[in-house]
Amino acid sequence: MFLFLVVALAVVVGAVTLAVVGGGEGTGPLPEATPERLRDPLPPDRPIDRADIDALRFPLAARGYRMExxxxALGRLAAELTERDARIADLESALAVSVERQRPEEHR
Known part of the structure; x- marks a missing residue:
């Protein structure tokens, strides 16, 4: 009886192993799952605003988020912030020149 149980257990373990690993002709291991991609990318046709950042959700991958x-997203944000910083600097410079031009006229 004990020998029968050992043989039955070996057959079950072997069958499960073949099913998981993929044994036999025409069968192979399970296909790789397609990784989930970012569903709500940042809008390409307009500047990013606070609502876009709040709505941005990265899909989870096997080890956290997909680095790509x-x-x-971080590259796009960095580029837009750089562009905005340059625009702010230009506007502040133009404002300073405008204020400086108005000062001598006020003292006359």
Whole structure:
């Protein structure tokens, strides 16, 4: 009886192993799952606003977030912030020149 149970257990373990690993002709291991991609990318046709950042959700991957999606979003944000900083600097410079031009006229 004990020998029968050991043989039955070995057959079950072997069958499960073949099913998981993929044994036999025409069968193979399970196909790789397609990784989830970023569903709500940042809008390409307009500047990013606070609502876009609040709505941005990165899909989870096997080990956290997909680095490619995070890198793309951070690169886009960095480029837009650089552009805005340059525009702010230009506007502040133009304002300073305008204020400086008005001061001598006020003292006359």
């Amino acid at each position: 999606d995070v890198d793309d």
